[in-house]
Amino acid sequence: MYYIGIDVGGMSIKGGIVSEEGKILHKSVVETRESYDENYSISLDIKRAIDELLDSSNIGMNEIKGIGIGEPGSIDYYKGIVRYSNNIAITNVHVVKELKAYYDVPIFIDNDANCAALGEYVFGEAKSYKNILFVTLGTGIGTGILTDGVLLRGNGNAGAEGGHTVIRMNGNRCNCGRRGCYETYASVTALIRDTKIAMDAHPESLMWEIAKNEGKINGKVSFAAAKRGDKTALSVVKRYIKYVSEGLTNLVNIFRPDVVIIGGGISFEGEYLTKPIERYINRNSFGSKYNPKTKVIPASLTNDAGILGAAALLLAK
Amino acid sequence: MYYIGIDVGGMSIKGGIVSEEGKILHKSVVETRESYDENYSISLDIKRAIDELLDSSNIGMNEIKGIGIGEPGSIDYYKGIVRYSNNIAITNVHVVKELKAYYDVPIFIDNDANCAALGEYVFGEAKSYKNILFVTLGTGIGTGILTDGVLLRGNGNAGAEGGHTVIRMNGNRCNCGRRGCYETYASVTALIRDTKIAMDAHPESLMWEIAKNEGKINGKVSFAAAKRGDKTALSVVKRYIKYVSEGLTNLVNIFRPDVVIIGGGISFEGEYLTKPIERYINRNSFGSKYNPKTKVIPASLTNDAGILGAAALLLAK
Numbered sequence: 001m002y003y004i005g006i007d008v009g010g011m012s013i014k015g016g017i018v019s020e021e022g023k024i025l026h027k028s029v030v031e032t033r034e035s036y037d038e039n040y041s042i043s044l045d046i047k048r049a050i051d052e053l054l055d056s057s058n059i060g061m062n063e064i065k066g067i068g069i070g071e072p073g074s075i076d077y078y079k080g081i082v083r084y085s086n087n088i089a090i091t092n093v094h095v096v097k098e099l100k101a102y103y104d105v106p107i108f109i110d111n112d113a114n115c116a117a118l119g120e121y122v123f124g125e126a127k128s129y130k131n132i133l134f135v136t137l138g139t140g141i142g143t144g145i146l147t148d149g150v151l152l153r154g155n156g157n158a159g160a161e162g163g164h165t166v167i168r169m170n171g172n173r174c175n176c177g178r179r180g181c182y183e184t185y186a187s188v189t190a191l192i193r194d195t196k197i198a199m200d201a202h203p204e205s206l207m208w209e210i211a212k213n214e215g216k217i218n219g220k221v222s223f224a225a226a227k228r229g230d231k232t233a234l235s236v237v238k239r240y241i242k243y244v245s246e247g248l249t250n251l252v253n254i255f256r257p258d259v260v261i262i263g264g265g266i267s268f269e270g271e272y273l274t275k276p277i278e279r280y281i282n283r284n285s286f287g288s289k290y291n292p293k294t295k296v297i298p299a300s301l302t303n304d305a306g307i308l309g310a311a312a313l314l315l316a317k
Numbered sequence: 318m319y320y321i322g323i324d325v326g327g328m329s330i331k332g333g334i335v336s337e338e339g340k341i342l343h344k345s346v347v348e349t350r351e352s353y354d355e356n357y358s359i360s361l362d363i364k365r366a367i368d369e370l371l372d373s374s375n376i377g378m379n380e381i382k383g384i385g386i387g388e389p390g391s392i393d394y395y396k397g398i399v400r401y402s403n404n405i406a407i408t409n410v411h412v413v414k415e416l417k418a419y420y421d422v423p424i425f426i427d428n429d430a431n432c433a434a435l436g437e438y439v440f441g442e443a444k445s446y447k448n449i450l451f452v453t454l455g456t457g458i459g460t461g462i463l464t465d466g467v468l469l470r471g472n473g474n475a476g477a478e479g480g481h482t483v484i485r486m487n488g489n490r491c492n493c494g495r496r497g498c499y500e501t502y503a504s505v506t507a508l509i510r511d512t513k514i515a516m517d518a519h520p521e522s523l524m525w526e527i528a529k530n531e532g533k534i535n536g537k538v539s540f541a542a543a544k545r546g547d548k549t550a551l552s553v554v555k556r557y558i559k560y561v562s563e564g565l566t567n568l569v570n571i572f573r574p575d576v577v578i579i580g581g582g583i584s585f586e587g588e589y590l591t592k593p594i595e596r597y598i599n600r601n602s603f604g605s606k607y608n609p610k611t612k613v614i615p616a617s618l619t620n621d622a623g624i625l626g627a628a629a630l631l632l633a634k
Binding site for chain 2: 143160
């Protein structure tokens with residue numbers, strides 16, 4: 001028996017047929033439209049991605065145990081509704097109900113950060129842990145949290161917004177309307193902003209050469225230059241890691257997880273990123289002298305994390 | 318059948334025999350010693366409180382279903398150990414194991430904030446909710462959190478330290494070693510500090526008269542003067558409520574509880590305190606336009622909350 005995982009992104013919908021062990025046997029991709037409305041729901045494009053999977057494989061619907069869907073945004077897991085999406089202009093779409101008209105299997109939808117956390121728990125490095133804090137550092141900051149093996153959802157599945165916790169009152173303005181949210185300091189968007197400011201102030205910095213080779217100023221520029229000893233880059237990276245660690249220490253004090261998993265493209269920096277964060281947390285978390293230590297590791301599922309995380313919705317509690 | 322609840326405080330150990338419905342039938346009090354050591358464990362004074370209960374009632378041990386103990390500090394619920402206590406100088410005491418030598422019933426120990434949250438869930442106003450955020454505003458800030466009816470514990474039961482989340486990086490120094498923790502702004506200790514500063518700057522404030530009648534500057538002074546229209550007091554209270562709300566909005570974004578319960582002496586301010594907090598949270602929490610609203614209420618168990626919360630350890634999951 002197999003599972004279907006669907007990863008809804010801003011540009012495309014990616015599908016995969018996934019085995020119990022987390023192996024992806026077939027994949028499909030459907031481009032998303034510029035807009036959706038009552039005449040053409042996003043569910044129809046999700047259906048296209050599912051049907052492509054079934055058509056291109058010799059696996060029939062009778063071998064599919066269920067369909068899981070991951071999407072960035074505010075998702076009512078309990079009712080199967082996209083309340084609103086971060087990257088596609090849709091609100092209050094009854095995705096699960098609409099797909100149930102075509103497929104007679106369990107169907108679940110959840111936000112991408114919850115799926116990513118579940119993916120690591122079911123298929124990834126976090127299999128042996130029960131208390132897991134997954135944090136994606138990207139355009140914003142997403143968090144997915146398991147306590148004692150159960151995903152934290154909250155009322156209407158609207159919880160686990162760890163990126164929207166103020167770490168500096170009256171600080172940077174955040175998209176959510178508040179000031180000083182964690183994601184305005186520790187997202188990759190924030191890192192790029194701070195990289196640009198440092199580059200402007202330091203024309204001699206190696207970051208200029210690296211950015212030229214990259215073709216743009218992205219999240220890698222400061223890390224690459226720092227690893228080669230560039231002082232300006234080192235100070236950018238040091239401050240960034242301090243911001244990331246400060247927000248994570250807050251979350252560690254709240255959840256005291258066994259493991260913190262860092263996701264997003266920046267997790268490719270590996271231990272250069274995770275080790276200083278781990279040291280910071282274990283030095284500064286509450287009662288660190290008496291309380292259990294927390295491991296910090298990079299995400300283990302990378303390219304297909306979205307598909308695997310969505311499929312994991314069917315395998316977890 | 319009955320339960321025994323034990324509330325370990327800095328000055329005394331309070332015991333109660335509690336019915337299934339949360340009625341306290343008998344009480345006992347034992348003064349704590351100035352110090353405990355391997356020759357005289359705190360478990361012996363807890364035993365005295367239990368035996369007094371049994372001696373003074375006509376209820377025998379055969380009618381007791383279990384013993385619950387609440388204590389401020391870092392408590393390993395899973396192992397039944399006080400790792401360290403906030404108000405009595407003890408570390409790594411195997412309380413449950415030591416008491417098991419005398420009583421052949423289930424015995425649990427947990428920290429006071431967890432017990433308080435459970436007490437409200439099992440015996441109090443929060444019975445009808447599943448996602449509960451309990452916050453005690455006192456000397457510090459304690460939090461107890463239930464998600465889907467289960468207490469958040471984390472690794473070694475060291476989680477749920479919501480008071481130790483930085484809301485202002487590089488801000489006020491906190492006992493935990495960090496700077497800017499929520500409790501350095503929104504505890505009653507912080508309120509009293511800010512009340513004193515405002516009084517010093519405003520000799521004409523009504524707060525002077527109220528403090529004189531109270532015999533000291535406590536958490537009530539600013540609220541009492543504010544209710545009578547004193548401008549200085551109004552600004553102290555307004556800022557305090559903003560601090561309380563800002564930290565709570567962070568926790569609401571993380572947990573999206575059905576209800577936030579405010580405990581501690583200051584909860585006697587009732588809706589004068591809770592209504593503005595509720596408005597602030599529901600205006601500023603993430604995606605407030607789409608997401609479920611959160612109720613904010615004062616704690617319903619007051620004087621005997623410690624005993625009832627401890628007994629609730631036996632009745633909750």
